[in-house]
Every structure is written in structure tokens, then in C-alpha cells.
Amino acid sequence: MSITVITFDLDNTLWDVEPALIRAEEAQQAWLLEHRPGAAEAFDHNALFEFKKAVWRRHPELKHHVSQMRKQMLTELQLAAGYSQREAQQGAEAAFAVFLAERHRVELYEEALGVLEELAQRYTLGALTNGNADIYKTDAAEYFDFAFLAEDVGASKPEPDMFLAALEKSGAPAHAIAHVGDDPDHDILGAQRVGLRTVWMNSRGRAWPGGTPADREIGNLKELPAAIAGLG
Numbered sequence: 001m002s003i004t005v006i007t008f009d010l011d012n013t014l015w016d017v018e019p020a021l022i023r024a025e026e027a028q029q030a031w032l033l034e035h036r037p038g039a040a041e042a043f044d045h046n047a048l049f050e051f052k053k054a055v056w057r058r059h060p061e062l063k064h065h066v067s068q069m070r071k072q073m074l075t076e077l078q079l080a081a082g083y084s085q086r087e088a089q090q091g092a093e094a095a096f097a098v099f100l101a102e103r104h105r106v107e108l109y110e111e112a113l114g115v116l117e118e119l120a121q122r123y124t125l126g127a128l129t130n131g132n133a134d135i136y137k138t139d140a141a142e143y144f145d146f147a148f149l150a151e152d153v154g155a156s157k158p159e160p161d162m163f164l165a166a167l168e169k170s171g172a173p174a175h176a177i178a179h180v181g182d183d184p185d186h187d188i189l190g191a192q193r194v195g196l197r198t199v200w201m202n203s204r205g206r207a208w209p210g211g212t213p214a215d216r217e218i219g220n221l222k223e224l225p226a227a228i229a230g231l232g
């Protein structure tokens, strides 16, 4: 039985996430400096990360909810600087909005649109992400039939929930679905556990870390159509 559905990880599979994250953090910081003086001046990137880790430890229930977690961190940052609960919550919403706008301005890999267009003619395409990127806010939107975010499903890859959501949504059997992703654990191991076929996107030429290797490995999305056809 050949492949009928392809699910994609997004960050570092369809685009390089770091530039968008850096711009998003800068926009968030600029908002805080302008609108909440005293809340963010003392925090450079590393100090903010330490603050964030402390919030993670206090709120394990937000583990799979990256957007809520960030808003919680932004709220606590302002409360610590003496802003009222109301100001802090309003500020968190506003600072998060500017963060997210930049987070969504991702630049697809040069070859991605052409490859997705080609694949969309033959396969059902879906997106499965642990992050808060929205495939429908990118130029690739028209090629995708469904998308699941960890924060909507309530569990992150490699947990089975998002893969199972893709199975249910597509109606295809597990062995007719190929999952493509860059993370050996989140994407490959997670997909293998629910019986999906797997393609490891290894654009940085890393060594496979161990465990059952993916069915196929690619270094560039251009190799994907042939890799998927080879799974049939």
C-alpha cells in the first residue's frame, strides 16, 4: 500500500525557525521597554531564559501550551516590577501579540513551495507542530488540508496525540501516512510508535543519534517526492 498522506513538522523542517524567533523576541522586548518601563530592562536574552525556566517549573500544567506559558512569563515579569494584575495581564496580551506577529513571519526554505505544490497534487498534506507557528499564515497555506498544534491537542510530539489526530482526521491507515521532521525523538520516534512511515529531514548533516532509523533520510526538501515515492 502506498502513501496517501504526508504530515510535516514545521520548525526546521519547512523553514529555519531561529531568525523568526530572534525577531519575535526583539519585538516583544521593544514593546515592554516602551510600554512597561522597569519590567524588562534588567533582562538580556539569557536572563530572560532563566526567568522563563523558573516559570516553567512553577507551571508544569502549561508544558504543552507554549503560548499560555509565554503569557504567564510576561505577566510575572510585570508583576515583579510592580505593575497591577490588570496591567500585567493586558501587557502580556499586547506583548505576546507583537511576538506572535513576528513568529509567524517565517521564511520557507527556497525549495519548499515548489515541492509542496507538487506533493499536494498527489497527497493529502498535514502539519503537526510543537511550536506556535501557523502554517495557514504562510505562503504554503493553500497546500495543507489540516494542521494540529500541540497547544490545541494538549500534548507535544513525541507523545502520540498529534499523530493520532492526523490518523483520525485523514481517515488513512497508519502505514499510508508518512511523517517528515527534523527531530529524531519528537518526529521520528514519535511517528514510529504509532506505526507511521518516517522521513528524517537532516539538513545539517547530523549523525543519526541511535534507535531505529527513519525509513528515509533527506538533506533537502527537493529529495522528498522521490523519498515518499520510494516508500510505496
Ligand SMILES: [Mg+2]
Binding pocket: 009, 010, 011, 012, 013, 181, 182, 183
Ligand atoms: Mg522541527
